[in-house]
Amino acid sequence: MKRAVFRNRGLPYLLVLPQVAVTLVFFFWPAFESLRLSFFRTSPFGDRTFFVGLENFQKLLVSPDYYQSIVNSFIFALGVTALGVGAGLFVAALATQKIRGLTAYRTAVLWPYGIAPPIAGIIFLFIFHPSYGILPYWLSFVTAYEFNWLLKGGVAMALVIVATAWTHVGYNIAFFLAGLLAIPTSVLEAADVDGAGPIRRFQSIIFPLLSPITFYLVVVNLIFSFFGSFGVIHAVTQGGPGGATEIMVFKVYKDGFIGLNLGSSAAQSVILMIVVITLTALQFRFVEKKVTY
Amino acid sequence: MSPDGTLAAPARATALPRVVESRRRPFDWGSVVAHLLLLACVAVIAFPLYYAFVISTQTVQEVLARPPLLRPSGHLVENYLEAWNRSHMPRLLWNSAVVAVVSATGKIVMSLLSAFAIVYFNFRGKLLVFWMIFITLMLPVEVRIMSTYEVIGNLGWLNSYSGLTVPLMASATATFLFRQFYLTIPNELAEAAQLDGVGPMRFLWSFLLPLSWANFAALFVVLFIFGWNQYLWPLMITNTEAMRVVVIGLQDLIPRTGTHVPEWNVMMAAAIMALLPPVAVILFMQRWFVKGLIESEK
Structure with missing residues (x-):
């Protein structure tokens, strides 16, 4: 650790002041308020609040709608993570020999990261469109299944998962390629000399060496898809059809902002806080391991 | 590398030239296949954007044609003009640019000062300060949604640029990045500066900042994209046409089922205008973007 050099009584406080002020006013105070409100119920006119203890939480935990939103969040997060990390692993598996131009491929896959998931959602909305979309059109030759996201919850979920994963696939691939580039050539050559085929090389060398990156990416993708996914749901499906794509962060917004059920919304915020704390702790626990590449 | 290792390899290669020859062939095939599959990946990833672009150049009749037309048509200019005029595009893009640039700059300044x-x-x-900054990582807007809205309301910041940008300016990742960077700078630099009677602010301005440009560029690119693509926050605290950002304003153009003409061509033209700035930033500032992405995640 570096030795602090400068001596000054007031200056360091002045330097941290802007950041601390923003943190207190927009992060800590609201988080504290959410925590407090989660134990209260607001009267229908919003003029009075009553202390109700854990009632908000109890109500949530017996509410089938809330369970549905938890299940939806997991399906969504696991779907996005599986697609994104799976594609990254797939590319890593393809590039087991050090082929040329890996950085060019990185450029060629990384750009969708700049696209906001809601915009990606709108593009896929058209690709999935039941009457004009190209995907239902192609699928109509293969299957008679009616590929209509307006009616079928599963299709709507697939739509938002694919759109979100699309924006993040390149990010995952880029990390895997960076990891791949860092594997010493000598190790791969040694395996080659020992007669290990591509599959064996992937299994015994590349995958184990990339596993810290894999783990890290799984956690980052989970965090992103749990908490960064409000926009795509709001822009594309609004939680529908029939609540099939209503994920937890969308429900907090809907119940609080539109339903004006402040107590319940605050309780949901608190539950989400617990989720994000767990995931962030996981991310930082393994942050040292990740540095291997 | 041990001298044994470097010597052994060529010795072995000269001793067994034939074996090496025969190994080469399947190796090359493998890399051809890998290239083809990687190109297929690139094509799959590029297709949605290509298709959106194709649609944005067609007339409504062409958009609805069966089988779908996969080649660009000649109506690019009129569709983009239509999207530009119909959705207050200049205003939307301007607002997004303000949010992205101001919040990224603010984050960088605040983080470098606190670091x-x-x-x-x-x-x-x-x-305590260190932990406070760290904990903001665990409090995304989504988990403090209603109360933060209330704070903004009390400050009178609804529908304002302050409301859109200031709350985004606290950044644990940027602070950690600068802290990490300062720790790599030898202590002797600060000590020497101090001996010469250089005060802390002068040291920051004339010694540290000139060394930090690479970090600024890398962070700025990542934070610009983050700011441009904000959704929930601007959705909550703005409700006027004039203050909408482009990612949200775009939705007015979505042809929902049941509305009259399915003008997906205009929709796609607007979508491309909205996604172009951040994507262009990634492509043109590739090196900084990758640096920022990797370092800010540490």
């Missing part, structure tokens, strides 16, 4: 204080000073409550 400077944390690394170069001893002060009471330093650890």
